[in-house]
Protein backbone atom coordinates (compact mmCIF):
# COMPACT_ATOMS: atom_id res chain seq x y z
CA UNK A 1 0.00 0.00 0.00
CA UNK A 2 2.82 2.37 0.97
CA UNK A 3 4.55 1.58 -2.34
CA UNK A 4 1.37 2.38 -4.30
CA UNK A 5 0.96 5.68 -2.42
CA UNK A 6 4.58 6.63 -3.02
CA UNK A 7 4.33 5.80 -6.74
CA UNK A 8 1.07 7.78 -7.03
CA UNK A 9 2.66 10.80 -5.27
CA UNK A 10 5.66 10.71 -7.61
CA UNK A 11 3.37 10.42 -10.66
CA UNK A 12 1.22 13.38 -9.51
CA UNK A 13 4.39 15.43 -8.88
CA UNK A 14 5.77 14.68 -12.37
CA UNK A 15 2.38 15.45 -14.00
CA UNK A 16 1.97 18.79 -12.18
CA UNK A 17 5.56 19.73 -13.06
CA UNK A 18 5.03 19.06 -16.78
CA UNK A 19 1.68 20.92 -16.74
CA UNK A 20 3.34 23.97 -15.14
CA UNK A 21 6.22 23.84 -17.67
CA UNK A 22 3.77 23.69 -20.61
CA UNK A 23 1.78 26.56 -19.07
CA UNK A 24 4.98 28.58 -18.60
CA UNK A 25 5.97 28.10 -22.27
CA UNK A 26 2.54 29.05 -23.48
CA UNK A 27 2.28 32.19 -21.31
CA UNK A 28 5.75 33.31 -22.44
CA UNK A 29 4.68 32.99 -26.07
CA UNK A 30 1.38 34.76 -25.37
CA UNK A 31 3.25 37.62 -23.71
CA UNK A 32 5.48 37.98 -26.75
CA UNK A 33 2.48 38.05 -29.06
CA UNK A 34 0.43 40.45 -26.93
CA UNK A 35 3.02 43.00 -25.78
CA UNK A 36 5.38 43.08 -28.74
CA UNK A 37 9.05 43.95 -28.72
CA UNK A 38 11.97 44.72 -31.05
CA UNK A 39 15.38 43.98 -29.57
CA UNK A 40 19.02 43.41 -30.42
CA UNK A 41 20.11 39.85 -29.57
CA UNK A 42 22.66 37.09 -30.20
CA UNK A 43 22.40 34.20 -32.69
CA UNK A 44 20.38 32.20 -30.12
CA UNK A 45 17.82 35.00 -29.73
CA UNK A 46 18.95 36.03 -26.23
CA UNK A 47 18.45 39.78 -25.77
CA UNK A 48 21.83 41.50 -25.82
CA UNK A 49 22.77 45.20 -25.68
CA UNK A 50 26.58 45.04 -25.41
CA UNK A 51 28.71 43.62 -28.22
CA UNK A 52 32.43 43.46 -28.99
CA UNK A 53 33.89 44.70 -32.28
CA UNK A 54 33.59 42.03 -34.98
CA UNK A 55 30.64 40.28 -33.28
CA UNK A 56 27.46 39.43 -35.17
CA UNK A 57 24.35 41.43 -34.22
CA UNK A 58 20.91 39.82 -34.55
CA UNK A 59 17.40 41.17 -33.93
CA UNK A 60 14.09 39.68 -32.76
CA UNK A 61 10.65 41.23 -32.91
CA UNK A 62 6.99 40.59 -32.09
CA UNK A 63 3.75 42.56 -32.32
CA UNK A 64 4.66 43.74 -35.83
CA UNK A 65 2.37 44.25 -38.85
CA UNK A 66 0.95 40.76 -39.45
CA UNK A 67 1.77 39.40 -42.89
CA UNK A 68 3.63 42.60 -43.75
CA UNK A 69 7.29 43.36 -44.40
CA UNK A 70 9.82 45.82 -42.99
CA UNK A 71 13.13 47.41 -43.89
CA UNK A 72 15.52 47.22 -40.95
CA UNK A 73 18.30 49.78 -40.51
CA UNK A 74 21.13 50.01 -37.98
CA UNK A 75 21.81 53.67 -37.38
CA UNK A 76 24.17 55.66 -35.21
CA UNK A 77 22.35 56.37 -31.95
CA UNK A 78 19.58 58.87 -32.66
CA UNK A 79 19.48 60.85 -29.41
CA UNK A 80 16.63 63.31 -29.98
CA UNK A 81 13.21 61.89 -29.13
CA UNK A 82 11.85 59.58 -31.84
CA UNK A 83 8.46 61.15 -31.17
CA UNK A 84 5.13 59.64 -30.21
CA UNK A 85 2.01 59.93 -32.29
CA UNK A 86 1.48 61.03 -35.83
CA UNK A 87 2.61 64.66 -35.58
CA UNK A 88 6.28 64.25 -34.77
CA UNK A 89 7.74 62.14 -37.54
CA UNK A 90 11.42 61.28 -37.84
CA UNK A 91 12.38 60.85 -41.50
CA UNK A 92 14.94 58.37 -42.76
CA UNK A 93 17.06 61.32 -44.00
CA UNK A 94 17.45 62.45 -40.34
CA UNK A 95 19.26 59.19 -39.54
CA UNK A 96 22.91 58.19 -39.97
CA UNK A 97 22.51 54.71 -41.51
CA UNK A 98 25.28 52.17 -40.85
CA UNK A 99 23.61 48.98 -42.19
CA UNK A 100 20.48 48.35 -44.24
CA UNK A 101 17.90 48.30 -45.56
CA UNK A 102 17.55 44.63 -44.63
CA UNK A 103 14.16 43.28 -45.73
CA UNK A 104 12.32 40.99 -43.28
CA UNK A 105 8.92 39.36 -43.60
CA UNK A 106 6.43 39.16 -40.72
CA UNK A 107 4.24 36.08 -40.20
CA UNK A 108 0.55 35.93 -39.32
CA UNK A 109 1.41 36.08 -35.58
CA UNK A 110 3.32 39.38 -35.91
CA UNK A 111 6.74 37.69 -35.51
CA UNK A 112 9.71 38.25 -37.84
CA UNK A 113 10.02 35.16 -40.03
CA UNK A 114 13.13 33.06 -39.33
CA UNK A 115 14.17 35.19 -36.35
CA UNK A 116 16.61 35.96 -34.89
CA UNK A 117 17.74 37.72 -38.07
CA UNK A 118 21.39 38.63 -38.70
CA UNK A 119 21.54 42.39 -39.29
CA UNK A 120 25.27 43.10 -38.87
CA UNK A 121 28.04 40.63 -39.66
CA UNK A 122 30.83 42.53 -37.96
CA UNK A 123 29.96 45.20 -35.40
CA UNK A 124 32.09 48.35 -35.06
CA UNK A 125 32.62 50.37 -31.86
CA UNK A 126 29.85 52.86 -31.10
CA UNK A 127 26.29 53.42 -29.89
CA UNK A 128 23.45 52.39 -32.20
CA UNK A 129 19.67 52.22 -32.57
CA UNK A 130 17.77 49.78 -34.79
CA UNK A 131 14.86 51.04 -36.88
CA UNK A 132 12.26 48.74 -38.46
CA UNK A 133 10.39 50.73 -41.10
CA UNK A 134 7.07 49.07 -42.04
CA UNK A 135 6.55 48.98 -45.80
CA UNK A 136 2.99 47.65 -45.62
CA UNK A 137 1.38 50.10 -43.15
CA UNK A 138 1.94 53.76 -42.19
CA UNK A 139 4.15 55.89 -44.43
CA UNK A 140 7.42 54.16 -45.46
CA UNK A 141 10.46 56.34 -44.77
CA UNK A 142 8.95 57.95 -41.66
CA UNK A 143 8.92 56.66 -38.08
CA UNK A 144 5.38 55.90 -36.97
CA UNK A 145 5.11 54.37 -33.50
CA UNK A 146 1.89 52.53 -34.41
CA UNK A 147 3.38 50.18 -36.99
CA UNK A 148 7.17 50.76 -36.99
CA UNK A 149 9.55 49.50 -34.30
CA UNK A 150 12.78 50.79 -32.77
CA UNK A 151 15.40 49.36 -30.45
CA UNK A 152 16.30 52.40 -28.36
CA UNK A 153 17.10 53.53 -24.78
CA UNK A 154 18.80 50.33 -23.53
CA UNK A 155 22.31 51.76 -23.05
CA UNK A 156 21.60 55.41 -22.24
CA UNK A 157 19.95 56.59 -25.45
CA UNK A 158 21.10 53.69 -27.61
CA UNK A 159 19.48 50.36 -28.47
CA UNK A 160 22.85 48.63 -28.27
CA UNK A 161 26.50 49.41 -27.73
CA UNK A 162 29.72 48.01 -29.22
CA UNK A 163 32.49 48.30 -26.62
CA UNK A 164 36.21 48.42 -27.36
CA UNK A 165 37.66 44.92 -26.71
CA UNK A 166 40.13 46.33 -24.25
CA UNK A 167 40.62 49.77 -22.81
CA UNK A 168 44.19 48.77 -21.92
CA UNK A 169 45.42 49.59 -25.45
CA UNK A 170 44.48 53.30 -25.40
CA UNK A 171 45.57 53.63 -21.74
CA UNK A 172 48.98 52.08 -22.54
CA UNK A 173 49.39 54.53 -25.45
CA UNK A 174 48.53 57.46 -23.15
CA UNK A 175 51.06 56.30 -20.50
CA UNK A 176 53.75 55.84 -23.18
CA UNK A 177 53.07 59.38 -24.52
CA UNK A 178 53.22 60.79 -20.98
CA UNK A 179 56.56 59.04 -20.23
CA UNK A 180 58.02 60.16 -23.59
CA UNK A 181 56.94 63.77 -22.94
CA UNK A 182 58.44 63.74 -19.40
CA UNK A 183 61.76 62.29 -20.70
CA UNK A 184 61.88 64.96 -23.42
CA UNK A 185 61.24 67.67 -20.84
CA UNK A 186 64.01 66.25 -18.60
CA UNK A 187 66.49 66.20 -21.52
CA UNK A 188 65.72 69.83 -22.43
CA UNK A 189 66.16 71.00 -18.81
Ligand SMILES: [Ca+2]
Pocket residue numbers: 077078079128129152153157158159
Ligand atom coordinates in the same frame (compact mmCIF):
# COMPACT_ATOMS: atom_id res chain seq x y z
CA1 LIG B 1 18.51 56.36 -29.49
Ligand SMILES: [Ca+2]
Pocket residue numbers: 039040048049151152154159160
Ligand atom coordinates in the same frame (compact mmCIF):
# COMPACT_ATOMS: atom_id res chain seq x y z
CA1 LIG C 1 18.53 46.49 -27.43
